Amino acid sequence: MGDLKFEEFGDIWIFLLTVPGLLFNMVLGLGKFIFISLPLTLWAFAQWLIPTLWDIPVILFKTARILFNSGYGLLKGVYNFFVTFDWSWNALNDFPSLPSHIKALLNLGGINQPFDYFAGSYGTAVKEFILPLRRSMNDLRDFIDFMPWPVFFALVLLLVFWVSRKVGVVLLALGALFFIGIFGLMDLASQTFSLMILSIVLCVAFGIPLGIFMSASDAVDRAVKPVLDIMQTMPSFVYLIPVLILFGVSPVAGLIAVVIYAMPPVVRLTNLGIRLVPFEVVEASHAFGATYFQRLFGTLIPLALPNVFAGINQTIMMALAMVVIAALVGAPGLGAEVLSAQGTVNLALGLQSGFAVALIAIVIDRSFHLYGERMQQHRKVGH
Amino acid sequence: MSGNIKVSIKNLYKIFGNNPQDALQHVLDGLGKPELLAQHNHVLGLNNINIDIPEKRVQVIMGLSGSGKSTLIRHLNRLIDPTAGVVEVDGEDVLKMDDKQMRSLRQKKMSMVFQKFALMPHRTVADNAAYGLRLQGVRAGEAKERAQKWIDRVGLTGFEKSYPSQLSGGMQQRVGLARALATDADILLMDEAFSALDPLIRTDMQDVLLELQKELNKTIIFITHDLDEALRIGDDIAILRDGGLIQQGDPQDIVLRPVDDYVSDFIMDINRGRVLKVRSIMDASGKGGAVEIDHNLALEDAMQRMKDTPANPATVTRDGKPVGALDMRTLIDAIERPAPETASGTVYR
Numbered sequence: 067m068g069d070l071k072f073e074e075f076g077d078i079w080i081f082l083l084t085v086p087g088l089l090f091n092m093v094l095g096l097g098k099f100i101f102i103s104l105p106l107t108l109w110a111f112a113q114w115l116i117p118t119l120w121d122i123p124v125i126l127f128k129t130a131r132i133l134f135n136s137g138y139g140l141l142k143g144v145y146n147f148f149v150t151f152d153w154s155w156n157a158l159n160d161f162p163s164l165p166s167h168i169k170a171l172l173n174l175g176g177i178n179q180p181f182d183y184f185a186g187s188y189g190t191a192v193k194e195f196i197l198p199l200r201r202s203m204n205d206l207r208d209f210i211d212f213m214p215w216p217v218f219f220a221l222v223l224l225l226v227f228w229v230s231r232k233v234g235v236v237l238l239a240l241g242a243l244f245f246i247g248i249f250g251l252m253d254l255a256s257q258t259f260s261l262m263i264l265s266i267v268l269c270v271a272f273g274i275p276l277g278i279f280m281s282a283s284d285a286v287d288r289a290v291k292p293v294l295d296i297m298q299t300m301p302s303f304v305y306l307i308p309v310l311i312l313f314g315v316s317p318v319a320g321l322i323a324v325v326i327y328a329m330p331p332v333v334r335l336t337n338l339g340i341r342l343v344p345f346e347v348v349e350a351s352h353a354f355g356a357t358y359f360q361r362l363f364g365t366l367i368p369l370a371l372p373n374v375f376a377g378i379n380q381t382i383m384m385a386l387a388m389v390v391i392a393a394l395v396g397a398p399g400l401g402a403e404v405l406s407a408q409g410t411v412n413l414a415l416g417l418q419s420g421f422a423v424a425l426i427a428i429v430i431d432r433s434f435h436l437y438g439e440r441m442q443q444h445r446k447v448g449h
Numbered sequence: 450m451s452g453n454i455k456v457s458i459k460n461l462y463k464i465f466g467n468n469p470q471d472a473l474q475h476v477l478d479g480l481g482k483p484e485l486l487a488q489h490n491h492v493l494g495l496n497n498i499n500i501d502i503p504e505k506r507v508q509v510i511m512g513l514s515g516s517g518k519s520t521l522i523r524h525l526n527r528l529i530d531p532t533a534g535v536v537e538v539d540g541e542d543v544l545k546m547d548d549k550q551m552r553s554l555r556q557k558k559m560s561m562v563f564q565k566f567a568l569m570p571h572r573t574v575a576d577n578a579a580y581g582l583r584l585q586g587v588r589a590g591e592a593k594e595r596a597q598k599w600i601d602r603v604g605l606t607g608f609e610k611s612y613p614s615q616l617s618g619g620m621q622q623r624v625g626l627a628r629a630l631a632t633d634a635d636i637l638l639m640d641e642a643f644s645a646l647d648p649l650i651r652t653d654m655q656d657v658l659l660e661l662q663k664e665l666n667k668t669i670i671f672i673t674h675d676l677d678e679a680l681r682i683g684d685d686i687a688i689l690r691d692g693g694l695i696q697q698g699d700p701q702d703i704v705l706r707p708v709d710d711y712v713s714d715f716i717m718d719i720n721r722g723r724v725l726k727v728r729s730i731m732d733a734s735g736k737g738g739a740v741e742i743d744h745n746l747a748l749e750d751a752m753q754r755m756k757d758t759p760a761n762p763a764t765v766t767r768d769g770k771p772v773g774a775l776d777m778r779t780l781i782d783a784i785e786r787p788a789p790e791t792a793s794g795t796v797y798r
Contacts, residue, residue: 350567352528354581354632355555368571 088209095202096264100271103195143168185311192312200318203264210256218256219243230433231440238432242425249418251400255426258399261317261392262385262426265324269381273329274374277336278362287337294330302327302391310395320397324388331380339373340366375438379431386427455504455636455668456525461534462498463520463692466491469532482691494520495531496692502685504635505666509683511673517692518672519564522640525670526559527551538636556585560629564641566621568613574600574624575609581632599627603657619650623657630661637669644673655682676715680704680724688712701729705783722749722784727765727775730783735774737764744772748784751775 118125151157164172210218219240226239246255280287306323313319343366351361367374393401400419407416464472464485472491482493495517502508512518523529524536527543536543538558546554560581568577579596583589600609603623613621622642629637643651659682662669673679679686680700687697688711696708704724707713728744738761742751745767755763755777762776 344567346563346565346567347569349528350561350563350569353526353555353559353561353563353638354584354628355552355557356584357552360584365569369569 084212085209088205088212092202092205092209095198095205096267098198099196099202103198107195181308181311185308189312196313196318199264199268199321200316203260203317203321206260206264207257210260211253215247215252226429226433230436232436235429235432235436239429242422242429245425246422249422251403251419251422254398254400254403254419255422257397258389258401258423258426261321261324261389261397261399262382265321265328265385266378266382268321268325269329269332269385270378272325273332273377273381274336277333277374277377278340278367280333280337281340281366282358290333294333297326298330302388306391306395315396317397319395320392323395324385324392324397327388327391328381328385331384332374332377335373335377335380336370339370339377342373343369372438372442375434375441379434379438382430382434383427386423386430389423453504454501455539456500456502456670457535457537457540458498458500458502458521458524459535459537460497460499461495461521461524461536462532463494463517463524463529464491464532465494473532493692495524498534498689498692498694500687500694500697502668502670504668506684507662507669507671507682509671509673509679509686510689511676511679511686512689513674515691516689518674518689519640520692521689522638522670522672525636525638526555526561556581556632558634559636559638560632560634561638561640562622562625562629562642564644566613566618566625566645568621568624568628570613572612573609574605574611574613574616577613577624578627578631580628581634585632596627596631599631600624602630602661603627617650618646619654622646622654626654626657626661630665635668637667639669639671641672641674643678644675651678658682676719680719688715700724701726705729717786720749721786722752723747725783727751728767730779731765731773731775732762732779733773735762735776737762737771737774740764741766741771742775743767748780752777752780752784755780 147162151162163169213221222243223236223239227233227236230236246252276290280290302323305326306319309319309322313322347365347369348361351365356364389397389399389401390404391401393399393405400423403419404416404423407413407419462473462476463469464476466472466489469491472485472489472493475485475489476493476496480488482496485491485493498521500508500510510518510521520529524531525538525543527536527546531544534544538554543551543554569580572580575593575596578600579587579589579592582592582595587595597609600606603626605620605623605627608616608620613624616624622645625642643654646654655678658669662682671679671682683700685698686700686703688695688703690711696703696712701724703712704716704719704721707716725748726744727742727746727748730748731744738758740754740758740761740763742754742763742765744765746754751763755775759777762774764771765773765775
């Protein structure tokens with residue numbers, strides 16, 4: 067017994083000594099990605115862009131030539147079509163599609179080959195760029211894995227209580243943890259957690275500034291809205307193809323899939339929230355001589371917060387909805403378990419891991435809902 | 450009392466629409482508001498406004514809704530940019546200012562009180578009152594102290610930690626007033642500041658404003674659609690219609706000599722006996738009898754004094770010295786509602 071106690075004691079020491087390092091690495095990795103890798107990449111892009119801009123006359127000439135040639139080709143094709151078309155009622159059965167040789171030319175030469183070329187020449191650079199993210203993801207997973215379960219439970223329950231301030235939700239969270247633990251899904255759930263946390267941090271870090279940009283300029287608003295629509299409606303497998311080519315089957319591929327799908331709500335609702343701030347209040351801040359940033363941080367964002375929170379909440383929900391698809395491209399966790407359950411036609415396993423995801427979603431939703439409500443109560447109705 | 454000109458508005462035009470400059474040419478050629486809207490689909494907001502506002506006085510600008518009064522006041526601190534014209538504050542052209550000068554003007558020289566209060570709902574009363582000071586760059590502690598003084602002045606002591614939504618309309622507008630006064634700006638722009646309040650509270654707020662003005666002597670530009678309010682607080686009244694200035698002058702002058710039917714319709718229902726003063730209708734060369742009345746007395750009070758000896762004119766005095774006379778007949782004529790045909794040509798009653 068003594069030996070056992072000593073062993074556990076040692077484990078706790080290792081835990082205590084390792085946790086700060088892991089946390090530090092995680093924050094550092096994420097920070098490195100956002101504040102170093104990203105600016106450096108943008109800088110490199112700018113460096114490439116400027117000499118390219120210098121070549122604009124040449125590019126324009128080449129573009130004109132290509133356009134002229136394609137226009138000529140198009141006219142010729144149309145002419146040929148009308149000449150070779152057999153003008154009969156039978157020909158109206160099917161809409162005339164592109165002939166297969168032209169389709170091949172377009173798909174291969176227009177899309178696949180250029181992307182392959184990009185992946186071949188810049189693939190390593192892209193991997194390098196994403197490396198800090200990958201490391202921070204691993205560290206976060208290690209951190210959660212490493213925690214003794216009572217500590218993990220306590221942390222989660224404390225967090226839920228801090229956010230919701232309601233015993234009912236804490237009990238719900240405890241129930242969810244118990245459910246996950248008793249079916250032996252804790253490890254998988256912790257992997258899902260780490261994926262969720264990172265993707266949400268990324269969504270918020272990029273989504274809120276983008277939403278602010280959109281609210282500040284109608285032109286940006288008009289330009290970004292269709293992109294958001296596409297991000298939300300385009301089947302995720304489509305953008306998973308290039309992600310797979312670039313990153314292979316890996317957790318990072320899953321992370322990117324989740325971020326692309328889950329970011330639009332927080333962008334939209336940040337934009338909407340700022341645009342919905344009452345005009346009189348905005349006018350008052352103008353009338354007292356506020357600068358844009360004073361107005362943004364003193365008036366617009368505080369008053370838009372309920373909407374921003376609703377956006378973050380939706381983002382979390384959508385991120386959780388993506389776990390299975392993320393699992394398809396290599397993100398470990400509950401999603402992978404659902405996939406394997408489906409592969410082996412194991413209803414029980416599928417139900418257990420599926421319910422685990424649903425419970426996590428419900429706990430987060432309830433606590434954030436209460437958080438938003440509390441904030442509004444504080445601001446709008448009073449104590 | 451005339452003093453220096455604080456704010457001067459010259460040839461100000463504002464046209465709302467896609468192509469205001471072209472529409473301006475039509476206006477200069479003599480097109481009115483309805484014609485401009487019908488023929489060119491542009492709205493004439495302000496049409497050749499010229500007002501000089503002396504310092505330390507209350508200038509009321511009044512008109513019905515759509516007459517352009519709120520548009521006009523927003524030109525003074527350039528919340529709206531004009532189509533043409535000049536706005537000078539202390540001799541400086543506001544329209545030529547860059548962003549930085551403009552912000553400094555809004556922070557230090559002009560503050561504004563809004564019809565719908567426009568308080569920051571997420572800030573407490575104390576933070577709201579200190580808002581202008583914080584924008585001036587005053588440190589938080591000092592701003593709070595200075596704002597507290599004004600919170601006390603408008604009678605909101607004890608509500609510092611409340612949020613605007615916890616206060617009644619009148620109290621919210623007191624916060625708005627405190628916020629505007631806390632910046633120590635010389636010019637106070639009040640855009641229908643009391644129009645959203647209940648009649649009793651409105652009178653209350655007018656008293657608060659008049660009392661503060663007695664002491665502070667700010668240049669107040671007050672927008673209203675309520676003539677009683679205008680007559681009560683205004684040293685000078687400008688009346689707008691369809692974006693044009695149709696009459697400007699002393700309240701007494703406007704009541705006694707309305708320039709056209711629109712203005713006389715406006716003054717139709719006011720209590721003339723309370724608004725008009727003895728000095729406006731007295732006979733300066735006449736000599737009165739034993740009854741003495743002050744030249745600034747309202748007519749209804751003068752009537753009270755004179756009713757025992759209606760046959761004899763009373764002596765009008767200023768600082769105790771006789772300056773003229775007033776007889777009962779003139780007094781009654783002045784109080785009497787002008788005959789319908791002289792007022793507007795339409796018989797109302």
